[in-house]
Amino acid sequence: MNQHTTPLLLSADDKAEVLRRIPLTDSEVGVRYDEAFVEDLLFKQPSALPIREIDSTYSHPVPICTQLSTRVGSLDVLYVTPEGRLVIVEAKLWRNPEARRKVVAQIIDYAAELARWAYTDLEREVAKRRGVTSDTLFSLVRAKHPNIAEAEFVDNVSKSLRQGRFLLLICGDGIREELTSIAEFLDRCTTLDLTFGLVELAIYGTSDRRQLVLPRVLAKTVTIRRQVLRIESNNYSVIEEDDAEEPEQSLSAEQVVYVQFWKDLERAMALDDASQPPITVAKAANTSLRMPSPSAWVTLDFLKNPRLMRVFLAFNRGEPGDSFYNRLTTERDQIEAELPSGTTWESKDGRHRVAISSQYSDLSDDNERQRAIRWFSLTANQFVNVFRPRLARYLAEL
Known part of the structure; x- marks a missing residue:
């Protein structure tokens, strides 16, 4: 009107x-x-x-x-x-x-x-x-x-x-x-x-x-905040990524651990692709790396039960996420050769992901923290090297 x-x-x-x-x-x-x-x-x-x-x-x-x-x-x-x-x-x-x-x-x-x-x-x-x-x-x-x-x-x-x-x-x-x-x-x-x-x-x-x-x-609109896809116990949900700029004194003890871990990882992570933006320091158990299309991203997170640390590529439901994932499946053999063994591919209810995980124990233990930082650094860099140029190519061809 x-x-x-x-x-x-x-x-x-x-x-x-x-x-x-x-x-x-x-x-x-x-x-x-x-x-x-x-x-x-x-x-x-x-x-x-x-x-x-x-x-x-x-x-x-x-x-x-x-x-x-x-x-x-x-x-x-x-x-x-x-x-x-x-x-x-x-x-x-x-x-x-x-x-x-x-x-x-x-x-x-x-x-x-x-x-x-x-x-x-x-x-x-x-x-x-x-x-x-x-x-x-x-x-x-x-x-x-x-x-x-x-x-x-x-x-x-x-x-x-x-x-x-x-x-x-x-x-x-x-x-x-x-x-x-x-x-x-x-x-x-x-x-x-x-x-x-x-x-x-x-x-x-x-x-x-x-x-x-x-x-x-x-x-x-209200501000569209960052979100990450969380997949636990075969249930899919989209959750809001916490704002890392909140003063640490207002955080819980668990949140302080995550903020410090992501900060340490951000400093330690050496990405081969200079165009890749760094991770966002979050007070939650997850953070992400942006891909060339806003319909795809790489998530880094911790699960508590079972105790797993994971890196996975995920997509928004529908297009162009469906097309991106389908294109990747046509290159699956080559992609798996470039990623660590144990990489899994999964589609459920219109959601797609390519993931890998590793066990962890106690992040308060310095040795375990350093092992987790090394694993995330290496694995995330591999995911960026494998998926970023491909997604950029798919996006240009849309």
């Missing part, structure tokens, strides 16, 4: 002008209102984005560039906040249900791709797009917010990329997608930390050919 009422423009002599809504595809006024118009408007006027109504932690975005090139396409507009948070905007005119589904999947693909980048990758691509050579991100933000510290800003941007923490906005006209439909796409993106919003831009024309832009939030 259209919630915009007809606006009135009052002049100094109390005359009222009823403004006419201009569809973004209307060329009668002499301007072609299209996606390029929306993109240019939002880049030049970031205050038109009602970000505070969606997530105030992304306030004061600084426009960085338009049409940023990535491996999965060019995203429309990129912003960075003074706190190092990233905002991705897609300017779209949704004319049919299929286009709506595609644009939501598209913006998630952009987020998944950026989550694979380091700060230097982002800096390089932005510099190429803007035609400059150095200090791109920090210089642009410092010009608007001169008191920010460079080291802290770089660290914060790096952390946003590493954690896949982004605000995704789809902005335009003709947007009528229901939030329940959008959740279908966000459900496939369990390895990122996303906030999502739909923004309608209603444009009205005045008699002297000026335009009045009225942004409106149509829908927003």
Whole structure:
């Protein structure tokens, strides 16, 4: 339902002008209102984005560039906040249900791709797009917010990329997608930390050919937190991965053990693939490594009964997870030759995994902790070497 009422423009002599809504595809006024118009408007006027109504932690975005090139396409507009948070905007005119589904999947693909980048990758691509050579991100933000510290800003941007923490906005006209439909796409993106919003831009024309832009939030989601697949006693469930940034003094004794273990493992883990983001330090018995597609990930975890430590590749239910797993099965003999003996393949209720496990005893024993760290380091590195390039290839061929 259209919630915009007809606006009135009052002049100094109390005359009222009823403004006419201009569809973004209307060329009668002499301007072609299209996606390029929306993109240019939002880049030049970031205050038109009602970000505070969606997530105030992304306030004061600084426009960085338009049409940023990535491996999965060019995203429309990129912003960075003074706190190092990233905002991705897609300017779209949704004319049919299929286009709506595609644009939501598209913006998630952009987020998944950026989550694979380091700060230097982002800096390089932005510099190429803007035609400059150095200090791109920090210089642009410092010009608007001169008191920010460079080291802290770089660290914060790096952390946003590493954690896949982004605000995704789809902005335009003709947007009528229901939030329940959008959740279908966000459900496939369990390895990122996303906030999502739909923004309608209603444009009205005045008699002297000026335009009045009225942004409106149509829908927003709560943050989509990281999740991992837990498989115990033949039961499948998706659980939320705990936030490792909580102060350790508020943790239970068991959580302190896990936080310290994952920290030690993160420091010790040497991955051959330089493009692989590190594990997330968690206060739970599990953590994960992101794969090229958000529909697949490698989980590292501990089971208590029986006492097993495991590394397994898992997929979201449905597509493209089904296709990824099926493609892997065609290379099963070669994959098993590259992985340690004892690797198992399992499909159940539409869920798939490739896993290996080893027994452990007591993590409070230093020798046992070091053995577990060595096992996880070696095994996780093997899984990354085997599965990451294959999944990247499958994703490119979709």
